Amino acid sequence: MDDSLEKLRLEYIDLMLLHQHGSDAEDKAVYKAMERAVKAKKIRSIGISNYYTEKTAKRFFADFEIKPAVVQNENHVFYQNTEFKDYAKRYGAVVESYYPLGGRGHTEDVLGNKVVAKIAKAHGKSAAQVVLRWHVQSGYIAIPGSKNPDHIAENILIFDFELTDDEMEQIASLNTGHRYENW
Secondary structure, three states, rough: OHHHHHHHHHEEEEEEEOOOOOHHHHHHHHHHHHHHHHOOOOOEEEEEOOOOHHHHHHHHHHHOOOOOOEEEEEEEEOOOOHHHHHHHHHOOEEEEEEEEOOOOOOHHHHHHHHHHHHHHHHHHHOOOOOHHHHHHHHHHHEEEOOOOHHHHHHHOOOOOOOOHHHHHHHOOOOOOOOOOOOO
C-alpha cells in the first residue's frame, strides 16, 4: 500500500480492494493490513472483489472491524446476482459492476439484445446508456471501460432519463445467472 501511494504520488487512496480469494489466512492478513491503512488515513475505504456469495463474503462482514464499503463483481443484464447485492446492502456495502456492458468479447451480447435495443429506441438513447441506467437504478455502481472518447462521453449521459418499472422488469427478466469470467 505504501508502494502504491509512492508510485501514485498521493497521500491517500480513495478505495482499495482485496482482488480475489486467497487462503483464509492470506485474506485475513491482507484485509487486516488494509484496515490498518484506513486507520492511518492512507486509504479512505476498503472492499473486496470477486466474492459472489454470502458464503464467500460473510467473513468480511462478520470478522473485521471495518466492513467492506464496496464489493466489486462481474454484473450485467445476464448476470444480475441480486440476492448477493441485497445481502451486501444489509451491511452498508454497495456492489460495483465490472463488465456492466458485457466485457471482453461479450459487449455485443448485451448491447445487441432485442429488449435493450427496444428500450433504447423508446428513450432515444444508446443501448449502452440504457444498460448503465439500469445498473444505477438497480442500485449498482457501474464502471464501464472504454478507450473511445465518444463512448466515455456517452456513458455519463444517463441521468436525464429513467427507466419505467416495466422496463426495469423487462431487463431483470434477461438474467440467466451466467457469468463470463469464472475465477
